[in-house]
Each structure stands twice: as C-alpha cells, then as structure tokens.
Amino acid sequence: MEEQSNFFTIDLDHLKAEVNVTFPFHLYVHNPQNETFSIYLHANSPLTQEKLNFLEFILNKGGKVAINKNQEKTFLTDRKILKEDIEDLQEIPEHEFIKRRRDRVEKREKQKEKKKFHFREQLELATKNNDYMPLIREAREEAMTLSYTVSHTVSLASSLAEKLLIKDNYINRIVAIAFHLANSTGMNDPQAVGDLICAGFLSHIGHTQMDLLFSQKPQLEMNDREKRDYRKHPGLSQHLIRKSGLIISERANRVLYQHHERFDGGGYPEYKQGQFIEPLALVLGASAHIMEYTSGKITGTPVALNVVITNLKNKTLSPGLELEFGDTIYESLIYLLDTNSSVSTVESKAA
Ligand SMILES: [Fe+2]
Known part of the structure; x- marks a missing residue:
C-alpha cells in the first residue's frame, strides 16, 4: 500500500x-x-x-x-x-515540544557518554547515605526524554516526572525504584515506562479517601477490619481516577489496581496468580513494598534497604515481609545484591 x-x-x-x-x-x-x-x-x-x-x-x-x-x-x-x-x-513548523525533547535526548546522550549510571552502585549509595535523590534524578531525566507522540499516558508520565521527581520523598522513591527495577528487567519500552510511572504516582491516591489512621498505623498493628479497609486502596485509587476523568492507558490502570497482587496468589484485591498479574504491577508492587518496609509503614520500625532486599533474596521469613514477586524480579534483586561487602556493611550497621 x-x-x-x-x-x-x-x-x-x-x-x-x-x-x-x-x-x-x-x-x-x-x-x-x-x-x-x-x-x-x-x-x-x-x-x-x-x-x-x-x-x-x-x-x-x-x-x-x-x-x-x-x-x-x-x-x-x-x-x-x-x-x-x-x-x-508547506513545511509544518516543528512544535516546541518536539524541539525540547530533541534537545533533552541530545543532552542525555552526552551525559551518558561522560558518566554511566549503575543502578546497583547508586542503590548502595542511596542506602548508605539515606539519600535517594541521585536515583530519583536519573529516573526523572530519563523519563523527560520520552517521546510526546507515543500516547497520552507516556506524555503524562514525562510531565509528572519533570514536575514531581524533584525531591526525595516516599512516593518519588517508589516511582524511581520501580523505574530502575523495570529497566534492569528489560521492561523499558516507552509505553511500559509511561504506564509504570503514571501507575506509580497514582497507585496510592486512594489513601486520600480513607481514614488518616491508614497512613499512620503500621500495617501489622491493624486489626482484621482495619486490614480489610486498608486493602480497598487500590480500588479507591482506580475509582478516583475514573471519577476525575483523568485518562490513562488500560495497562496503567491495571498496574495500579494490581500493585498488591502477589505471584503466589497471596495478594489482593483479586488474589490473582503468576501470569494473570500484569508484570509491571509486580515491579511496582516490589518497589512499593520495599519502600513501605524500609520506612516502617509495615512493622512500625524502619529497616535498612539492603537488609530488606537480602531477606527477599534469601526468602527469609520476616513479619510482614512479602516475598512473592516472581522469578524475573527475584533475579533482579539477586543482581542488586551481587556485592557481598555492601550487604554485610549495612547489615552490621542496622544490627
Ligand atoms: Fe499500595
């Protein structure tokens, strides 16, 4: 044709x-x-x-x-x-967004030539210094090079990253770790990155519709009724997005709704198993769970990130620690801990 x-x-x-x-x-x-x-x-x-x-x-x-x-x-x-x-x-004048993106891509390529980013090293440093800004900044700069012509979700992701990934806070840590984890597992085509970033930012807006208690009380201290209510937050997030008229891709919607599903079927809200879970939801789920665990939102006590990842790697049963994110993510976590020295340093620090 x-x-x-x-x-x-x-x-x-x-x-x-x-x-x-x-x-x-x-x-x-x-x-x-x-x-x-x-x-x-x-x-x-x-x-x-x-x-x-x-x-x-x-x-x-x-x-x-x-x-x-x-x-x-x-x-x-x-x-x-x-x-x-x-x-x-007639020549169509280049839109300023297209030009801006091209400048960013060129700038990024030069940056990458000068200094290569190593997720494992940067994660180790972030843990040691309790400063995730380099990881967040890297995710931001990469997301800002996403094309404006792929889809509205990708454009939204690029814009959210540019405007929000500017400080070291809880949600930005989740988005950045999920971004780097997806990158290291090869789930990094522009649409996947866009879906993941949007889902990351929007996965917990359901909390705004819930009792403040759920943002303050460690999950292990919740009674059965409170746990049941807390588990409504993925559905509430999805409901809020639909109600507000915000348009995101179907996959981004699935990812945020499924971010608490676990590979063995032990998650929620639909107890999905393995292949029935959107792989990006497991990536976001792993990142969110690791951040929740390290910040003390699950047990009430903050835990060093490397200790959490080591426990995940060794499948060490610890109260509230979820292990079932599937083999791809599991292998990625093992890779992240491929330096024994850093683990022992943090473990001994945390002990
Ligand atoms: Fe959540």
Missing part, C-alpha cells in the same frame, strides 16, 4: 482540466475511508469527459485528487503553480 506521506493532494482547479487534456504526471485519488491512494489516470492518458465526471463525483463524496511527491516538480512546472500554493507541500 502506498504511504500517505508519499503524496500531496491538490484541488481540481489546479489541473485547469479540460476534456481530453493529457498530463505528464499520474493522477491518484485518495479514499478517506480507508486512507488509501489509487492511481486514477496514468500520465499522458487523456482525461475524457467520462473520467472528469467521475473524478468530480469522487470529490463530491469526500475523495481527493493526489500527486505522487516524486512527480512534484513535473506537476508544478507543467501546471505553472508555485509550491506555496499547495497546502500539502
């Missing part, structure tokens, strides 16, 4: 068509219903009255006359028309 970008459309007036005139270029017609271009009159064939009538009929039905761009010069010369008179031949 001929590409739309190979053609430009013209008005019938541009042909100054008379019966039985011939043109040194082919005439095509564009069918707007299926966006196809079909040859209508070969070069040097007469435009008979019958053909002219039918061409007018096609135009009345919404079709358009088109010329192949490789015959642009022939057409303009023969018809004595200036390029400026054909709308389809």
Whole structure:
C-alpha cells in the first residue's frame, strides 16, 4: 500500500482540466475511508469527459485528487503553480515540544557518554547515605526524554516526572525504584515506562479517601477490619481516577489496581496468580513494598534497604515481609545484591 506521506493532494482547479487534456504526471485519488491512494489516470492518458465526471463525483463524496511527491516538480512546472500554493507541500513548523525533547535526548546522550549510571552502585549509595535523590534524578531525566507522540499516558508520565521527581520523598522513591527495577528487567519500552510511572504516582491516591489512621498505623498493628479497609486502596485509587476523568492507558490502570497482587496468589484485591498479574504491577508492587518496609509503614520500625532486599533474596521469613514477586524480579534483586561487602556493611550497621 502506498504511504500517505508519499503524496500531496491538490484541488481540481489546479489541473485547469479540460476534456481530453493529457498530463505528464499520474493522477491518484485518495479514499478517506480507508486512507488509501489509487492511481486514477496514468500520465499522458487523456482525461475524457467520462473520467472528469467521475473524478468530480469522487470529490463530491469526500475523495481527493493526489500527486505522487516524486512527480512534484513535473506537476508544478507543467501546471505553472508555485509550491506555496499547495497546502500539502508547506513545511509544518516543528512544535516546541518536539524541539525540547530533541534537545533533552541530545543532552542525555552526552551525559551518558561522560558518566554511566549503575543502578546497583547508586542503590548502595542511596542506602548508605539515606539519600535517594541521585536515583530519583536519573529516573526523572530519563523519563523527560520520552517521546510526546507515543500516547497520552507516556506524555503524562514525562510531565509528572519533570514536575514531581524533584525531591526525595516516599512516593518519588517508589516511582524511581520501580523505574530502575523495570529497566534492569528489560521492561523499558516507552509505553511500559509511561504506564509504570503514571501507575506509580497514582497507585496510592486512594489513601486520600480513607481514614488518616491508614497512613499512620503500621500495617501489622491493624486489626482484621482495619486490614480489610486498608486493602480497598487500590480500588479507591482506580475509582478516583475514573471519577476525575483523568485518562490513562488500560495497562496503567491495571498496574495500579494490581500493585498488591502477589505471584503466589497471596495478594489482593483479586488474589490473582503468576501470569494473570500484569508484570509491571509486580515491579511496582516490589518497589512499593520495599519502600513501605524500609520506612516502617509495615512493622512500625524502619529497616535498612539492603537488609530488606537480602531477606527477599534469601526468602527469609520476616513479619510482614512479602516475598512473592516472581522469578524475573527475584533475579533482579539477586543482581542488586551481587556485592557481598555492601550487604554485610549495612547489615552490621542496622544490627
Ligand atoms: Fe499500595
């Protein structure tokens, strides 16, 4: 099928068509219903009255006359028309967003040439210094290079990252760790990154509709009724997004709704298992759970990040620690702990 970008459309007036005139270029017609271009009159064939009538009929039905761009010069010369008179031949000025993104991509490439980012090293430093800003900054700068033309969710992710990933706080840590974890597991095509970032920022807005107690009380200290209510937050987040009219992709919606599902079916709200869980939801779930655990939101006592990851790696049962994020994430966590020295340092510090 001929590409739309190979053609430009013209008005019938541009042909100054008379019966039985011939043109040194082919005439095509564009069918707007299926966006196809079909040859209508070969070069040097007469435009008979019958053909002219039918061409007018096609135009009345919404079709358009088109010329192949490789015959642009022939057409303009023969018809004595200036390029400026054909709308389809005008250069579309570059949108400022496209230019801005190109500048960012160039800047990022230069940065990467100078200094390569190592997730494992940076995570180790973040733990040691309790400063996640380098990890957050890296996620922000990478997300800011996302294309504006992939989808609305990707554009939203890029904008949220630019405006929000500017300080070291709890949600930004979750988004940044999820971003780097997804990157290290190869789930990093632009749409996946966009879905994950949007889901990360929006996964806990359901908390705003819940009792303040759920933001303050450690999860292990909640009674059964409180636990049941707390488990409504993914659904409340999803409900709030739908109600507000905010448009995000279906996958971003699934990821935020499923971020507490666990690979063995032990999660919530739908007790999904393994392959029935959106893989990005497990990435976000792992990041959110690790951050919840380290900050003390689960047990009431903050725990060093490397200790949490070591326990995940060794599948050490600890109160409130969830282990079931699937093999891909598990292997990624093992990779993150491939330096024994750093683990022992933090373990002994935390002890
Ligand atoms: Fe959550």
